[in-house]
Amino acid sequence: MNGVVKRAAGALLVMYAAGAWAQSYDFQIDNIKLEGVQRLEPGTVLTYLPVSVGDQMTEARAQQSIRALYDSGLFQNVGLDRQGNTLIVNVSERPEIASFKLEGNKAIGGKKLKEALKKQGLAQGELYKRSLLDSLQQELRRQYYANGYYSVKIKTNVKHLGNNRVAIDIKIKEGPIASIKDINIIGNHEFTDDQLKSVFKLKSHKPFYDHPLTFWKHPDRYSREKLVGDLESLNSFYQNRGYIRFNVSSVQVSLSPDKKNVFITINVDEGPQYKIKNYKFAGDMIVPEATLQRLVKVKDGEIFSRKKVQESTDAITSGMADFGYAFASVDPLTKIDDDKKTVDLTFFVNPGKRTYVNQIVFEGNEKTNDQTLRREMRQFEGAPYSRRAVQRSRTRLARLPFMQDVKVNTKKVPGSDDLVNVDYDVTERAAGQINAGIGYSDSEGFLINGGVKHTNFRGTGDTIQVNASTNQYTKTVSGSFTNPYFTPEGVSRTISAFYRKTNQLYSSSSSYDIDSFGAAMTFNFPITEYSTLRAGLGLEQDTIQSVYNSNGTLGVSQQVAKFVRENGRTANTYELRTGFDRDTRNRTYFATRGSDTQLLFNIKGPGSDLEYYKASLEHQRYFRVGSWIPKLSDKVVLQVDGKVGQTGVWGKGTDVPPYDNFFAGGAQSVRGFRSGGLGPQDSFGNAYGGKFLTTLQTDLVIPTFLKSDNKTTRLSLFYDMGNAYRNASDFSFSRMGHSAGVAFDWFTPFFGLLRVSYAPYVSKAERQDSTNRFQFSFGANF
Template identity: 70%
Template sequence: MPGILMRALAVLLCLCATSAWAQDQYNFRVDDVQVNGVQRLEPGTVLTYLPLSVGDQLTESRAQQSIRALYDTGLFENVALQRQGNTLVVDVTERPEIARFTIKGNKKIGGDELKKALKEQGLAQGELYKRSLVDQLEQELRRQYYSNGYYSVAINTDVTDLGNNRVAIDITVKEGPIASIKDINIIGNEDFTDDQLKDVFELKSSSPAYTHPLTFWRSRDRYSREKLLGDLESLNSFYQNRGYIRFSVSSIQVSLSPDKRNIFLTLNVDEGAQYKINKYQFAGDMIVPETSLQRLVSVKDGQTFSRSEVDASASRISSGLADFGYAFADVDPLTRVNEEDKTVDLTFFIDPGKRAYVRQIAFNGNEKTNDETLRREMRQFEGAPFSRRGVERSRTRLARLPYVQDVQVNTDKVAGSEDLVDVNYDITERAAGTLQFGVGFSDAQGFLINGSVSHSNFRGTGNTLSLRAETNDYAKSVGASWTDPYFTDEGVSRTISAFYRNTDQLIRIGSGFDLNSIGGAVTFGLPITEYSQLRAGLGVETNEINSAVDRNGNDQLSDELNEFITENGRKATTYELQTGWSRDTRNRTFFATRGSNTEFQFNIKGPGSDLEYYDTSLEHERYFLVGSWIPGLSDKVVLSVDGRVAQTDIWGTGEDVPPYDNFFAGGARSVRGFSNGGLGPRDSFDNPYGGQFLTTVQSELVIPTFLESDNKSTRLTAFYDMGNVYENASDFETSELRSSAGVAFYWFTPFFGLLRVSYAAYVDDKAKNDEVDRFQFSFGVGL
């Protein structure tokens, strides 16, 4: 016992002596500072980082502060303070410099972005070496490889001491094979089969022997945590939209095979019961009559609860209130679950907020376009109540301008005000002025060479100036036009145009003759609604038919053309009244996915013309989102139907319509699978002569592809065409309609414009003189 007491007393005395020594070491006046261990740095540089100087009193807290300040510089691995008399000795060990830094073998993860990121983090030649950064790099690389399915990746880091306080860092990556999902197992589902639920997933297992031909390149069997989280959200939506509002995923197991090549997913789900809507009602400040709100709600009493339908109804109510000026209306769908009868009482709680007014409309990015040129497209006005529909329609009108590439709109609250908003349109302009020279080919025109000078935004006014020259296998032409889309403040447009054309034959494959045409027109467009307009104009045109002769100088005109010349003469000047009506609700001009376009034209060669005849046509084009009809289909599956009926006939002076104004059928724009003009009446040389009555229908089903440009600059379709051309309307017979079916591909190429390729696998050629052309292509010509 006494021995234990003696040892305890000795320890206590040592601690007191040590404490006294420590206080003595860190409690003195600093007369000098000495720096040891620096190699690249100057001692004076180290002193600048110290929070004390000669003459200061050193305490324990100031010593700790000094050590922390030197570590915070990142320049030193070790820092220690010593005392020699009244001299403070600073011992440091500098971090080595990275003399070489390499990463090898990282084919899947890397590139310039990785090098830039590493340099910003301090992992590059010439930077200071920090082991912690290398460890973080290893962890990040491993994480990225794991997220991309490379679970057998091996990362080896070698740090070599090169002397002179320099190191070389070499990282070698062995990526190994990518792991694939071998099986997805779902446990707990009773009301839906495994296949029904797996169809919701983006992730797919690699075990089935059959792979969908349109998705094999997507590598959907590669595991990704982000994709799994997205699939779980899709699975939850699947059940929520079918009334299973208590659905949950209780657990998820992700297991890896010993060779790290196969992944097994197991999901335990709890479906719960299916619920129906008992009733719905409105609460809060409804602003508008309840009957108006009911028209915006798609759910009904007694139907199965659907979360997407409920949210869509709330969104429509909010948008409807925004059309009345309540820009920030909040509609919250509240649910009360009745467990006894498995029903849901739904309440749309409406908080419209204050009615908002537009203080200012501003345009950003319009460097080449005048502000007033854009402002005249507005359907939302400053000082007026805010209208979501007006703002969005204004954005659409801006986006349809030929000199605008993209438009984004933002609605911002005015600071300090509860009822004022600013509407800002961010404009991305495209080149409005073009000088083009190009070549092209089409089944209708053959090889063509064209050149043009055009400007769709002349001096920022939105006016269009165009000069064009073209030559193809059978015609040469020049033309000029000037269009003012706002000839009047009310939006009436005016186009002035003139042309000259020399033609060797009616179409590319036809009987030869020489036709000279010259003319001009003034046309006005009169808007009657937001989506439709009337067209009216006057034109004059002179056409002269000259004989076609062979090498021996013999006349080679067909019997039909000779008869027309005998009855009507070779030269005719006509004065034309041009009228028409159009309605366009398409979401975009090219590669539309919804909406329709209808055009009706009636042009008449009026009194005083050498030939008095008319031509009229009606064309209707409509787009349908098939995915909205059939659940599970992509929203890129689009059905388009384009039907056209046209007729021309003599009404006054003259015996017949001139052959150069006949209609032709066959080719890419009417009935594919037949050559251009390969259908209908023929002349005495058995060449296409055209007719006075035309009817065609083109239907296309857009097929989604793996291309990123899908439905933007490329489109793949399956088509079915039907139609024919007849000598007169009285000759029309449905039994004489021709049809074809096949596939077509469209691509806006960077250099040659639109490339159009089609192959007709089925062609209904009933007559011997039908000219079949299954494979057709063209480039350098528009839609």
């Protein structure tokens, strides 16, 4: 409005000046004289003037000159006059803004507002324009009203200083935020007010303890944008329940006299409920109709649902993309019979041309070789486009341990209607990890451990790992190297070796010295897209030292002494390693769907000094709870991890070595208990382990306010249970340890994967079980 007024006033001034000039005679300009110039240099004014000395002055040129000086924005008033053949230019400069202050705006603005004002010319050193100041005041008031500050007061003070300067001071008194007192819905008969209000993000004001999980979002603050969104949600609510003719007839928003309360009244016309009479397909049926039938979510005779129709449309579109028609369109056409209250539904299919992949491009892989990513592709260049293959490729990339996030975008090739480029935008996480720790306790003494692991060595996807640790009880050095593509077909190979000198397995276990060293080579063979077989061979030597003290007394527990008497102190063994793994998780870290099943069976082969086996079955599964409970976010995930283990002698030897028993308790087993704190104990009352293990970890992952939620951070409520038993026949549910608490995982940029858990509830299986309610671990990335 101010701009229109400004332009109209300028036009009038130009017309008036031109009219006044028409009373003068045309003349040739011999000289130009400026009057009213204060801060500006005369040369600056003359650059905007379209005439100069020697030009013929006319009525048209006078009008052009006045308009040019006004358009420069430097002057408030412009006039032309004549003294003989001298052109007199009278100007009144706009004052300069000496200072600009905006105070009291806590809810609106900040640095971004100041930058925006500067761009508009409202800042120190700029020229003052009243119209801009008026526009600012109106915009600020609009912004405050949109955020619920209806009692806001904006006071503008323009102080004229000397030397044609002004000081602008804007003081804002925001006042209290108006809250929604009541939302009233009129005209609803089929559904209650509470049912309809449940789909609204806007809520009437309630004490924070009535909604402790959402009070910080301020749902009682009125916003026009939120109201529009809620009306859309209301429309969807009815449309998904068969009320096709539903309509919001009017909406009234009123404010209380004190401007502290907002009242919203919504008038609705529900209309009758409609059912689907039948549905059919039309268009170019390139894909068999039987295939499309399996993708449709609606059924003949059921209540019409706009959501199901849209889901069916999306599923058919995706199904067409799996057959190479990347840009197929499916239009759901409805024919409504208002008399019978039925709907005839037709899915009109337009497949378009079959699409081929021109190029696959990777972006964001600064540390990873292109070939390392390309070998994970299930969609190939030059092949027909397949949405399923493209998405499967994205999942395989996301499951790489050095990937944090992967996004895919399909783009048409310019100038072609049957070629696309597939772009994968990857976000890498630190592939290198240094684990280090130092500490002291009266039970373990000084603790020093360290290790280096890199899951993307030199960008090849190879994993190299070296670990070393020492404390009062154990000294270990180990290393491994894994090539995930030892063969082009995807057979992986791992070579590993270790040396370990131990006089105590856990701080809570009995002491006996063990010297161990060994090496192994293991292969994983892919048998399907999701499943692999494991096969390998390992060699190991274990020696139990210092069974007796120097004075001849027994230096170990009775169980260890018995094992040495019956089987000897040294065991040379070779191990046949087998297993099966089926992994359908969407990513390795912080998965949200899918499962991982691992079956391991290792056997000390014939000819070993000890012949025994060790088997375990572990199953992880992820359920998106948000799909079950509409009010919950899709970020709510139920993670279940169960494990069963069994070991036993099959040939030579009377018992399984104590160092190969199963131990329960700890962060990876049953949280809230010390490592090895559950299960059988020896004659000294310390952890000895057992031949049978069963554990179950259950985590309910809940969303947080963190932006990286479920990508690099995860908060969960957990319930764990389990135990280790001397033999499988000793298993009993009543003899399981139980714990419950909260856990937080964070893939930190500096300390690797930080895992913290606290278990306020711990129920022991046996009175002697050892607890540790607070547990944490971390490693540093590089």
